[in-house]
Amino acid sequence: MAGTVVFDLDGTLADTSGDLVGAANACFRARGLGDLLDPVEDALIAFHGGRAMLRAGYGRMDADTLLPPGAEDEDYYRLLDNYADKIAEHTRLYPGVEAALDRLAEAGHRLAVCTNKPEGLAETLLREMGIRDRFAAMIGADTLPVRKPDPRPYQAAVEQAGGQVQRSFLVGDTETDRKTASAAGVKVALIAFGPEGEAISRLAPEALLESFDDLPDLARDWLG
Structure with missing residues (x-):
């Protein structure tokens, strides 16, 4: 499943x-x-x-x-x-994002975005990057009255995508994401190639993501 x-x-x-x-x-x-x-x-x-x-x-x-x-x-x-x-003048997807999203979808996983960027800006950026249609749900900072690390936006993203919270996990890059996952009772994979690099391990995530190439295998291990 x-x-x-x-x-x-x-x-x-x-x-x-x-x-x-x-x-x-x-x-x-x-x-x-x-x-x-x-x-x-x-x-x-x-x-x-x-x-x-x-x-x-x-x-x-x-x-x-x-x-x-x-x-x-x-x-x-x-x-x-x-x-x-100027929302996408210098912005670039990280290497391997699109291929990882394709492999996750091929494996049958539902995909969602939960961000503290205002919803309208997030929608615009995802479209500008050409990946909005990959996600079944998108919850922004102002979609609900609360935002991350409150667990409710995360829960709403999973439910809007047609999934179940107990069969989900979060991919993020900050302490806010670590706290969100803990509050929602799910695992978190934090990227190790952002500004903090390997130092993000200080937040004790269940996994450090060295590359998006590794994400499909992680999803298989965690979700089946």
């Missing part, structure tokens, strides 16, 4: 850091602060979301620079607009 494989999006299926950092830097430039983040050095920050990037940038401002009240909220919505305009 096949199962369901649920994927995070940013930093898991695709390296979106360049476009995310670009959207944040556009906010900083609009305030005359210049580019406060580096698309390579700050890739890990990008995968923790828009507000994390803004706060990291603010922390690098000159000590005598003051932001007006409500600046973070204003910049967050500006960041989303900036990102929507």
Whole structure:
């Protein structure tokens, strides 16, 4: 009996850091602060979301620079607009993603996405990357009133795909994904080729994914 494989999006299926950092830097430039983040050095920050990037940038401002009240909220919505305009300029799928998705589908597994990216942006990005039709379900940050690491978005993704939570697992890249899997009572495979590399093992996932080439065999071992 096949199962369901649920994927995070940013930093898991695709390296979106360049476009995310670009959207944040556009906010900083609009305030005359210049580019406060580096698309390579700050890739890990990008995968923790828009507000994390803004706060990291603010922390690098000159000590005598003051932001007006409500600046973070204003910049967050500006960041989303900036990102929507250039959502796939530098973003690329990680090597082996499409082949792995094909092999999982051929084995009968259901596929879903559960991300903390806003649903509309996630839908757009998956279409731009040409893989939206591979997934039977897509749950974004604002699809439900809660987001990861609350287990309900994960559960909704599995159920929307027609699967059962007890016959599913999560593929992700951050502590949020580790906590989500624990809360949902499922296993998690964390990628070991993202910004953290092998250091992601500190989160004690049930598996470290060295390459997407290894995912179909892992799914066979875990789901049959």
